[in-house]
Amino acid sequence: MQHLRLVLKDVWYLTRPYFMSEERGRAWALLLGVLALTFSLVGIDLVQSFARNVYYTALQQRDVKTFLRGLFWYVRSESGAIIPGFFPVAAPALLMGVYLPYLQQLLQLRWRRWLTRRMTAQWLENQTYYRIALVTSGLEAGADNPDQRIQEDINSFISDTLTQFVNFVTNVVTLFSYAGLLWTLSGPLVVLGITIPGYFFWAALVYSVFATWVTHLVGHRLAGLQFLQQRTEANLRYGLVHVRDNAEGIALYRGEAEEKAGLEHAFSAVYDNFLAIMRRTRMLGLLTTGLEVISGNFALLVGSIRYFANKMTFGTLMQMVMAFSRVQGAMGWFSTSYASLATWHAEVARLATFQRVMDRARAMEGECRVIPAAAGADMVLRDLTVLRPDGTVMLDHVSMTLRHGGMTVISAPSGTGKSTLFRVIAGIWPFARGEIERPDTPMMFVPQRPYLPVGSLRRAVCYPMADTQVDDAHMRTALAAVGLERLLPLLDEEAPWGQTLSPGEQQRLAFARILVARPAWVFLDESTSSLDATAEGMLYALLRQECPGITIVSITHRASLLAAHDTCITLQSP
Numbered sequence: 069m070q071h072l073r074l075v076l077k078d079v080w081y082l083t084r085p086y087f088m089s090e091e092r093g094r095a096w097a098l099l100l101g102v103l104a105l106t107f108s109l110v111g112i113d114l115v116q117s118f119a120r121n122v123y124y125t126a127l128q129q130r131d132v133k134t135f136l137r138g139l140f141w142y143v144r145s146e147s148g149a150i151i152p153g154f155f156p157v158a159a160p161a162l163l164m165g166v167y168l169p170y171l172q173q174l175l176q177l178r179w180r181r182w183l184t185r186r187m188t189a190q191w192l193e194n195q196t197y198y199r200i201a202l203v204t205s206g207l208e209a210g211a212d213n214p215d216q217r218i219q220e221d222i223n224s225f226i227s228d229t230l231t232q233f234v235n236f237v238t239n240v241v242t243l244f245s246y247a248g249l250l251w252t253l254s255g256p257l258v259v260l261g262i263t264i265p266g267y268f269f270w271a272a273l274v275y276s277v278f279a280t281w282v283t284h285l286v287g288h289r290l291a292g293l294q295f296l297q298q299r300t301e302a303n304l305r306y307g308l309v310h311v312r313d314n315a316e317g318i319a320l321y322r323g324e325a326e327e328k329a330g331l332e333h334a335f336s337a338v339y340d341n342f343l344a345i346m347r348r349t350r351m352l353g354l355l356t357t358g359l360e361v362i363s364g365n366f367a368l369l370v371g372s373i374r375y376f377a378n379k380m381t382f383g384t385l386m387q388m389v390m391a392f393s394r395v396q397g398a399m400g401w402f403s404t405s406y407a408s409l410a411t412w413h414a415e416v417a418r419l420a421t422f423q424r425v426m427d428r429a430r431a432m433e434g435e436c437r438v439i440p441a442a443a444g445a446d447m448v449l450r451d452l453t454v455l456r457p458d459g460t461v462m463l464d465h466v467s468m469t470l471r472h473g474g475m476t477v478i479s480a481p482s483g484t485g486k487s488t489l490f491r492v493i494a495g496i497w498p499f500a501r502g503e504i505e506r507p508d509t510p511m512m513f514v515p516q517r518p519y520l521p522v523g524s525l526r527r528a529v530c531y532p533m534a535d536t537q538v539d540d541a542h543m544r545t546a547l548a549a550v551g552l553e554r555l556l557p558l559l560d561e562e563a564p565w566g567q568t569l570s571p572g573e574q575q576r577l578a579f580a581r582i583l584v585a586r587p588a589w590v591f592l593d594e595s596t597s598s599l600d601a602t603a604e605g606m607l608y609a610l611l612r613q614e615c616p617g618i619t620i621v622s623i624t625h626r627a628s629l630l631a632a633h634d635t636c637i638t639l640q641s642p
């Protein structure tokens with residue numbers, strides 16, 4: 069019960085924002101439409117059971133007139149009420165049957181659009197996509213694959229939530245209305261001098277509880293197996309993706325045999341578990357089919373007692389048999405839907421965790437005060453303490469001035485926190501205290517492995533600007549100047565450039581990007597580590613010559629480059 073409360077709390081947490089959003093009018097209208105059609109269809113079915121009662125009795129009495137009028141026009145029930153016949157309600161029922169899934173899908177699609185936009189925006193806002201890794205261990209279920217959360221889980225969460233909700237409502241309404249019908253129709257039965265009122269209702273209840281309990285005994289393990297199936301499939305997929313992502317390393321080590329064994333192991337888990345699911349499903353199938361066969365005859369047997377005693381018409385007997393099967397079906401839904409409920413529960417949990425992690429990452433406020441300074445001012449770092457995500461100190465009370473227009477190099481042993489200092493200045497590392505006076509002017513941070521977006525080479529050179537914003541001739545000149553003239557004919561080619569260009573070429577491309585964007589400050593974090601000293605010197609000289617007045621702050625371990633800078637700041641570990 070506690071567990072159910074937690075799941076419902078998560079569902080509410082994920083559902084509420086949409087139904088309170090600016091699209092709430094349409095959302096509620098569609099939901100109410102879906103509910104209205106659901107109720108109407110159950111209602112029509114219930115009313116039709118009375119019409120069938122009359123047809124069957126007419127059939128038994130060979131009363132052609134009542135039978136045909138009932139089929140094509142209307143019937144009068146025993147109490148004298150007029151009930152539309154089969155054909156008059158067939159058309160509206162058909163339309164409702166078609167429009168129910170349509171409205172449900174429309175709601176699903178609109179909700180998905182809204183939630184995808186919202187989650188994508190939240191994920192990209194304030195570098196949340198980057199911070200998520202800082203606020204979680206990375207292994208927290210739900211925070212691991214944001215791409216899968218946004219593309220797959222949103223859709224399945226919405227679709228399954230709506231389906232479970234509609235099924236739940238349908239089955240509850242069916243159960244109560246048909247149980248009530250059974251109670252009214254069945255009448256009393258006298259057994260050994262004791263009168264049992266609504267005996268058919270009680271018989272149906274006892275039978276349904278028994279059938280539900282037996283089904284539960286056989287079926288409940290299916291939920292766990294389905295859950296495990298998702299996990300084994302995910303492990304297999306992860307194994308395959310891992311090989312793709314590390315293709316070069318595996319190829320160089322000739323690690324195919326080891327990888328193959330790992331993948332085979334992952335697949336055998338998928339295979340074995342699916343086999344277990346099949347066996348369990350077979351058992352469940354045998355049981356449910358058996359119960360279905362029994363239940364039809366059970367209903368006839370129990371119902372016929374009053375029929376043979378001449379206290380009930382044939383039509384009423386048939387109506388009771390139908391009501392019994394509806395009650396059975398509704399009870400059956402509650403007992404056999406674990407598999408789908410377990411899958412749905414897993415989706416809810418993953419998406420809710422992702423949303424919580426995003427909320428946490430977004431709410432994370434750094435304690436470092438950033439004071440905007442004039443565009444031409446120096447950058448001043450005062451009393452800056454930088455921490456790791458676990459709270460341990462990386463840099464303790466660091467103060468420095470980075471001169472405007474100067475060339476400063478920051479050096480320190482590996483792991484001291486040089487790159488993290490750049491992250492603090494860039495404003496993406498929230499674990500810092502102190503003060504930064506930051507000139508209000510365009511800055512560019514260039515990591516050791518520059519990021520290359522998916523798409524054309526032109527896009528890669530212009531990034532983060534759109535290629536339409538950049539003058540073509542200017543871009544070509546920049547590319548040629550950094551020594552990449554061989555790439556000029558390939559500018560419009562789409563390729564995985566991050567894999568096809570050598571690390572040195574990628575670093576040259578990053579310099580072309582600086583020449584294109586012309587920031588006032590550039591932070592180079594070992595941005596020439598894959599180049600030889602001559603190429604490195606040429607690129608630095610190019611920056612000074614093409615972007616006069618540019619401020620350069622570098623991180624490097626190379627002595628040759630240290631000498632090229634006018635100021636050197638050495639960081640100390642605490």
Ligand SMILES: Nc1ncnc2c1ncn2[C@@H]1O[C@H](COP(=O)(O)OP(=O)(O)OP(=O)(O)O)[C@@H](O)[C@H]1O
Nearest residue numbers: 202456457462480481482483484485486487488489
């Ligand atoms: N995302 C992160 N999560 C946890 N710890 C991190 C993270 N990024 C960096 N660190 C830790 O912070 C410390 C400093 O890392 P940083 O990369 O800033 O050092 P560095 O001086 O630039 O090293 P190198 O010269 O090797 O590039 C290291 O101990 C590293 O493990």
